[in-house]
Amino acid sequence: MNPIRIGILGYGNLGRGVELACAANPDTQLVGVFTRRDPATVHPYGENVAVWSADELAAHTGDIDVLVLAGGSATDLPEQTPAAAALYNVVDSFDTHANIPEHFAAVDAAAREAGHVAVISVGWDPGMFSVSRVYAGAIMPNGADYTFWGRGVSQGHSDAIRRIPGVVDARQYTVPVPAALEAVRSGANPDLTTRQKHTRECFVVAADGADTAAIEEAIVTMPNYFADYDTTVTFVSQEELDRDHAGIPHGGSVIRTGTTGAAGENTHVIEYSLKLDSNPEFTGSVLVACARACARMAAAGETGCRTIFDIAPALLSPLTPEVLRATML
Incomplete structure (x- = not known):
């Protein structure tokens, strides 16, 4: 063939x-x-x-x-x-x-x-995590979905930062909030906002003479990417970015917790996780x-x-x- x-x-x-x-x-x-x-x-x-x-x-x-x-x-x-x-x-x-x-x-x-x-x-x-969400929800209808990304470099978010005028290069890390992750894995079914689940860390190389305050404002207010998260922006040199942030690791977990039984007496946790050296x-x-x-x-x-x-x-x-x-x- x-x-x-x-x-x-x-x-x-x-x-x-x-x-x-x-x-x-x-x-x-x-x-x-x-x-x-x-x-x-x-x-x-x-x-x-x-x-x-x-x-x-x-x-x-x-x-x-x-x-x-x-x-x-x-x-x-x-x-x-x-x-x-x-x-x-x-x-x-x-x-x-x-x-x-x-x-x-x-x-x-x-x-x-x-x-x-x-x-x-x-x-x-979207992709492999999406399938896990659908499978877990079909199997366990009485439950809740949680998705945690990172800690890792998001290519899409890094690319979005690089499109901002005055930005030469950038890496963006998505970081789960540890307390939120542990609460979910315990089966506690916490009600978490987007901001409570993750933070975002941005390392940015600005062009000479660029308005760094304007760049930071454009990042932290960007819809669909950063506006809903606690976001920190750190400006670094190209040498620092190349030395300390050269890799592109990522990963995360998609978790569904729920119950079965006549009175919901049995708790179940379904978790699919990835640990990626190269996103x-x-x-x-x-x-x-x-x-x-x-x-x-x-x-x-x-x-x-x-x-x-x-x-x-x-x-x-x-x-x-x-x-x-x-x-x-």
């Missing part, structure tokens, strides 16, 4: 993570990378990977089975994914939770009109698994937008249904 031909739009940390995931999956092949930079300056790991200008997106539809979009959710994906879905089967990791319904509608319209399949908002949250490499791995599912759905004649909720586990796996039944059940 021929491998699934993958293309990547965007070749930053996430794009490189997607390339590494393609190399780890024998049934996928990265054939090309689209970039907004000068293609001559972009050097993929693979020797036979083409590098094309993003302006050439429409010129390679015959070369690619699934295009993985590796841009940011703040400004890239809301425009890129619907446009790309008109040309390709696509997968993205759009992670602005509040705007997913709007993003889904735009991508679905473009994909249906073109006869393509689009899978949006896959990664670990982009793990997210890239999820994107490639979903690209496999996307290609399979397209081959079956499906069209339109999908989320992780619409994808059967067997479609994500490289294993055959027979092997899955024999080894995974």
